[in-house]
Amino acid sequence: MTEIFLVLAIIGIIALPLSSPLMCVYMKIGQIRSRSRALMGLGYLLSVVVVFGWLGAAIVWPLLQWMPDWDAVLTVYFDWQTLNASMIALGAGLMVFTATQLDAIERTAIARRVAQARLPKALSSLWEYFDNSIEFFGEVYQRAEEATGIVRIEPKLALPDPTSEHEEIFAENLGVAPENVCWQLQMVMSELQIFEVNARKTEEMLAKGVPKYIALHACKRLADLAIIKARVGRLFGYGRLEAAFNSAAFTESDLKEQLALVLPTVSDLPKLLAALPGAAKKANSEKPYETRKTAEPKQ
Incomplete structure (x- = not known):
């Protein structure tokens, strides 16, 4: 009985981690997206099972079966001394591996808290940049809507200069933040770069003096700013160490809501409001966010 159990255990620890279907099930149950982490976790789990199985079959079972005949017990131990030594080494390796992983988790948690504490400062600088940009494009949009014919629009406000204070802190958080937070950070950085490229075209469009295209350009930039600002607003909660x-x-x-904080008259701008549903769809298309469930209308 002991021999059969140990042989099956050895075959299992070698074969099962290499089984793709079992690993996929383990990834789904454990919500693990990395195949390397799933394989490591599955191998660790099976190793623990084998070590405890060996402990019961090769150590405890002979004691229960042959005690108090120590000669018989020691004979069993002697016959399996090589395997026993291997299992003891495996058990020691698992203890070292566990200690290493716990230390890594603790270090990551400390680094995450430090990065989180620095994040609100970076978000504040971005928030001010977004507010100034919304004011600028809001003025451009409204003046373009009121203009007729070919006319050069000269807004009173100036287009804010791009900011880069957030980049270092964002990069620091990308290394330790949870996956959903990393997605938001990456999307903010990506969308901000695209916004700044498009914003540089504003001066050229203002010089051409075609109100129709100027209004369309400003409307799109305001929708882009609403998306980025909404993402940043949620990141503030993470930076404040919310649960x-x-x-x-x-x-x-x-x-x-993000536009109304700066443009109180947003409800009086129908073309801008009409662009927001598409902007919301665009914001959600980049990541499979949780969908808010709504009751279906009865037929």
């Missing part, structure tokens, strides 16, 4: 990060899908109301 859970809000991963719900963005809605039209979320984007309108």
Whole structure:
């Protein structure tokens, strides 16, 4: 009985971690997206099972079966001394591996708290940049809507200069933040770069003096700013060490709220409001966010 169990255990620890179907099930149950981490975790789990199986079959079972005949017990131990030594070495390796992983987890947690504490400062600088940009494009949009014919629009406000104070702190958080937070950080950096490229075209469009295209350009930039600002607003919660990060899908109301903080008259701008549903859809298309469930209308 002991021999059969040990042989099966050895075959299992070699074969099972290499089994793709079992690893996929383990990834799904453990919500693990990395195949390397799933394989390591599955191998560790099976190793623990084998060590405890060996402990019961090769150590405890002979004691229960032959005690108090120590000669018989020692004979069993002697016959399996090589395997026993291997299992003891495996058990010691598992203890070292566990200690290493716990130390790594603790170090990562400390680094995460440090990075989180620095994040609000970076977000504040971005928030001010977004508010100034919304004011600028809001003025451009409204003046372009009121203009007729070919006319050069000269806004009173100036287009804010791009900011880069956030980049170092964002990069620091990307190394330690949870996956959903990393997605938001990456999307903010990516969308901000695209926004700054498009914003540079504003001066050229203002010089051409075609109000129709100027209004369209400003409307798109305001929608882009609403998306980025909504993402940054959620990151503030993570930076304040709140328990859970809000991963719900963005809605039209979320984007309108961000614009209304700077443009109180946003409700009086129908073309801008009409662009917000598409902007919300665009914001959610980059990541499979949790969908807010709504009751279906009865037929």
